[in-house]
Amino acid sequence: MTPILQPQSRVLSRRSFLVTTGGLGIAVAFGSVPDLASGAAMAPAAEGDFRPNAWITIGADGTVSIISPAVEMGQGITTTLPLLVAEELDADWSRVRVVQAPSDAETYGNPGFYGIQLTGGSESTRGYNALLRMTGAQTRLILLAGAAGMLNVPVSELETEPHRVLHPSSGRSLDYGEIAARALLPDPLPQATEADLKQSHRWRYIGSRTIQRIDVPSKVNGTAVFGIDVQLPDMLHGAVLRAPVQDERPETIDDAEARDVPGITHIVPLSYGVGIVGETVEATRRAKDLLNVTWSTTSRVRNYSSQRLLDEYRAVGRDFGQQGVPAHTNGDAEAAIAAATTVIEADYMSDHVAHATMEPMNATALVTGDRVEIWAPTQGPTGTQGFAAEVVGTTPDKVKVNTTLLGGGFGRKAEADFIIDAVSLAKAVEGRPVKVIWSREDDVRHDKFRPLEAQHVKVGLDAEGNIVGWRHRIVADSIFARTLPPVFEEAGGHDDVVTEGAKFNYTVPAHQIEYLRQDNGLAIGFWFAVGVGYTRFAIECVVDEIAAARGIDPVALRLELLKDQPRARKVIETVARMAEWDRARDGRGLGVAYSDAFGSHCAQVAEVSLNRDTGAIRVHKVWCAIDPGVAIQPLHIEAMMMTGITNGTGHALFEQINVIDGEVQESNFDTYRLIRMSEAPEIEVAVVPTPGSPFGGIGQAGLPPTGPAIANAVARLTGGVRLRHYPFTPERVKAALDT
Amino acid sequence: MSYAISVNGQIHHVEDDGQTPLLWVLRDTLKLTGTKYGCGVAQCGACTVHVDGTPTRSCTLPLEVAASARITTIESIEGVEAQAIRDAWVARDVPQCGFCQSGQIMSAVALLRTLKTPTDRDIDVAMSGNICRCATYNRIRAAIHDAAAQLGTAR
Numbered sequence A: 001m002t003p004i005l006q007p008q009s010r011v012l013s014r015r016s017f018l019v020t021t022g023g024l025g026i027a028v029a030f031g032s033v034p035d036l037a038s039g040a041a042m043a044p045a046a047e048g049d050f051r052p053n054a055w056i057t058i059g060a061d062g063t064v065s066i067i068s069p070a071v072e073m074g075q076g077i078t079t080t081l082p083l084l085v086a087e088e089l090d091a092d093w094s095r096v097r098v099v100q101a102p103s104d105a106e107t108y109g110n111p112g113f114y115g116i117q118l119t120g121g122s123e124s125t126r127g128y129n130a131l132l133r134m135t136g137a138q139t140r141l142i143l144l145a146g147a148a149g150m151l152n153v154p155v156s157e158l159e160t161e162p163h164r165v166l167h168p169s170s171g172r173s174l175d176y177g178e179i180a181a182r183a184l185l186p187d188p189l190p191q192a193t194e195a196d197l198k199q200s201h202r203w204r205y206i207g208s209r210t211i212q213r214i215d216v217p218s219k220v221n222g223t224a225v226f227g228i229d230v231q232l233p234d235m236l237h238g239a240v241l242r243a244p245v246q247d248e249r250p251e252t253i254d255d256a257e258a259r260d261v262p263g264i265t266h267i268v269p270l271s272y273g274v275g276i277v278g279e280t281v282e283a284t285r286r287a288k289d290l291l292n293v294t295w296s297t298t299s300r301v302r303n304y305s306s307q308r309l310l311d312e313y314r315a316v317g318r319d320f321g322q323q324g325v326p327a328h329t330n331g332d333a334e335a336a337i338a339a340a341t342t343v344i345e346a347d348y349m350s351d352h353v354a355h356a357t358m359e360p361m362n363a364t365a366l367v368t369g370d371r372v373e374i375w376a377p378t379q380g381p382t383g384t385q386g387f388a389a390e391v392v393g394t395t396p397d398k399v400k401v402n403t404t405l406l407g408g409g410f411g412r413k414a415e416a417d418f419i420i421d422a423v424s425l426a427k428a429v430e431g432r433p434v435k436v437i438w439s440r441e442d443d444v445r446h447d448k449f450r451p452l453e454a455q456h457v458k459v460g461l462d463a464e465g466n467i468v469g470w471r472h473r474i475v476a477d478s479i480f481a482r483t484l485p486p487v488f489e490e491a492g493g494h495d496d497v498v499t500e501g502a503k504f505n506y507t508v509p510a511h512q513i514e515y516l517r518q519d520n521g522l523a524i525g526f527w528f529a530v531g532v533g534y535t536r537f538a539i540e541c542v543v544d545e546i547a548a549a550r551g552i553d554p555v556a557l558r559l560e561l562l563k564d565q566p567r568a569r570k571v572i573e574t575v576a577r578m579a580e581w582d583r584a585r586d587g588r589g590l591g592v593a594y595s596d597a598f599g600s601h602c603a604q605v606a607e608v609s610l611n612r613d614t615g616a617i618r619v620h621k622v623w624c625a626i627d628p629g630v631a632i633q634p635l636h637i638e639a640m641m642m643t644g645i646t647n648g649t650g651h652a653l654f655e656q657i658n659v660i661d662g663e664v665q666e667s668n669f670d671t672y673r674l675i676r677m678s679e680a681p682e683i684e685v686a687v688v689p690t691p692g693s694p695f696g697g698i699g700q701a702g703l704p705p706t707g708p709a710i711a712n713a714v715a716r717l718t719g720g721v722r723l724r725h726y727p728f729t730p731e732r733v734k735a736a737l738d739t
Numbered sequence B: 001m002s003y004a005i006s007v008n009g010q011i012h013h014v015e016d017d018g019q020t021p022l023l024w025v026l027r028d029t030l031k032l033t034g035t036k037y038g039c040g041v042a043q044c045g046a047c048t049v050h051v052d053g054t055p056t057r058s059c060t061l062p063l064e065v066a067a068s069a070r071i072t073t074i075e076s077i078e079g080v081e082a083q084a085i086r087d088a089w090v091a092r093d094v095p096q097c098g099f100c101q102s103g104q105i106m107s108a109v110a111l112l113r114t115l116k117t118p119t120d121r122d123i124d125v126a127m128s129g130n131i132c133r134c135a136t137y138n139r140i141r142a143a144i145h146d147a148a149a150q151l152g153t154a155r
């Protein structure tokens, strides 16, 4: 790639984001470009591609390549982010090609997410949009400046339409490709400011219902390449036998039979298991089954039994003698509750759930000396570099990560265990790439589950039924203590993601949230919507409990608690209208729930029926109104809501991991039940953006309201039978009906 | 052992254990990676191929059995139903992560070849063996109806 301007002697800080190899960059979001060496005022454009910055390349044929800094796991982000660039660049979307970012956090890290490359937390659009829009706008200014020189007219007489610069008074115009190939550019380059961004009424792509996902065509003919599909010359396959209980180690390894399997080349003892390398997947699997390993028996996880622990957690939640770490304190909630006329108190709980991404954990690695190259479906290229470097004893900059498409992520592929497998085995067979694919059984058993948790909520009402104080105690282990210890320490032992969503936007005069960490050793992780998935379950059900205690309508109560919040009221009113909330249904109940998590407002109504003999719940339909602030791709937002709602239904009804004495009982889809086609509710989504509001996250926003909407519907259908424990298995439903 | 296996209209000679699941022969020997591994125990449908026209889980089909049949995979499924399904899938942006979609499409094409205008109930029966963790079920259902309607008009 030839830079359009000659290399500058002065090297700009990479942190300015937009410096290109040896070329000029434009600084965006971090101030203007420092003074450049003089004498480069107008430099000739070289033949070939024009790369005005690290994000955009324009070919002489006008093809615009835009880097997607976030990874694609089905959330559509490799369309969304480049689309924002194309919007401000005024590019023709049909002539845009999207390129996955290489592992380079200094250039492509998320400015809103610790500056690293980690796709998660519904943070991509929120973190990158300002930078990317400004980058597009600035590149457009550069093209305008270049065109001004070519047409010999002032820039002020020019405008753009998709992919062209126009000079209306003379009728002349230039394609972006022509400008990229031939323009002389001014130095310093023009700087974009907020004022150069398009006004929302001029958006061509943002909000369009005709923009489709760029990754879809390859996903209907088998050509999409996921991590599991990586094929490299000379590649070997690997498998790892893991300890049945977390943190145990192999003590004796009898690999005599395993070695005899044709095609097996290496047996690799690891600190946490035994690796097998061979010529085919099948050979490594057979050999894995033939290993005879005795394991250490010292892991404290052997004491981990989830149902017993959950009983303990609930007791901790109820025991106000045990103080937690304050997560949020506004006023003196306890004093207010002590003076209340009515007190509502309830425990909400959830079992562990597994990610079960459709593509199981896998990675391919090649180790050559101190260099590592990785091909993997990872959410976290930056973390991958660090962990791989540690395994090999090198530095992260010597690790190159090629991120493939992800067959689902949901937080699981932000972990590094599958990366470590591949790098460890590749290190043992240096010089040949090794692909490790986990079996589904290992994928489920060795997942980093959503936390097991119990919550105790205590709310005081005055004589008129107004909420005077709200206490929320969350009892669970910590995710950050394992994954980001410094963050955990700095927060004084509070875990922001485990308690995520407990802070709400309802108006209550006194609100206190506490976190009571339970350290029992089993690794837990980031699951779809993380903490919000259960905190909103408790909150939204308690709001309905309050409505029932006051004898008022749950929709009306929410609107009352959100008096000053027009966006919140809008989604609630919209969804109530869509569902015909006031129309009674024979044998069916409606329940409502709302969430403001991830910067988006989402309200849902679920319509359910119940088989009282079996305890089985059927969710017939869910209506959803979502205000994501700006709706970049409305069609895709609808899809993401369907994902959230359907999985929200599945996890509320079916998904359950049981751990007994440290051993995970479920292992494949016959024991870990995911929702299927015949059980998926009908869904109707209204996307109701609010002009002028910030970009909200949508990847996870659809899941949190579904479970409580179902529970609230069951309560209304049954005259007050409350389901307070995820999942609502038929046995639990029956037990609740019987009491 | 050596097996002659017919895949996508071509005969391939494969050296492998007869018990090896067809899935791994397709993916690793023939490099046809469009067919996915999701569970290995016929629970998820990600590995669905057509065996003599019937949608079949290749993860539990031993090579020695598959060798006597005509196998078709996502890479070369053709015909009016396949085209209609693919078009409908693209028009509705059905795939999200896409990992399950090869299997979904193979099941859906087989459904449309047997039933010209499947009902929701027919779709439930034909498609419930295919798990989608991204939960694209509603769009799959709509796309199958679209494809059926399109074929009906074309006919």
Ligand code: FES
Pocket (backbone or CB within 6 Å): B036, B037, B038, B039, B040, B041, B042, B043, B044, B045, B046, B047, B048, B057, B058, B059, B060
């Ligand atoms: S991989 Fe064959 S059905 Fe799941």
Ligand code: FES
Pocket (backbone or CB within 6 Å): A074, A358, A407, A408, B095, B096, B097, B098, B099, B100, B101, B131, B132, B133, B134, B135, B136
């Ligand atoms: S599209 Fe992701 S599993 Fe179906």
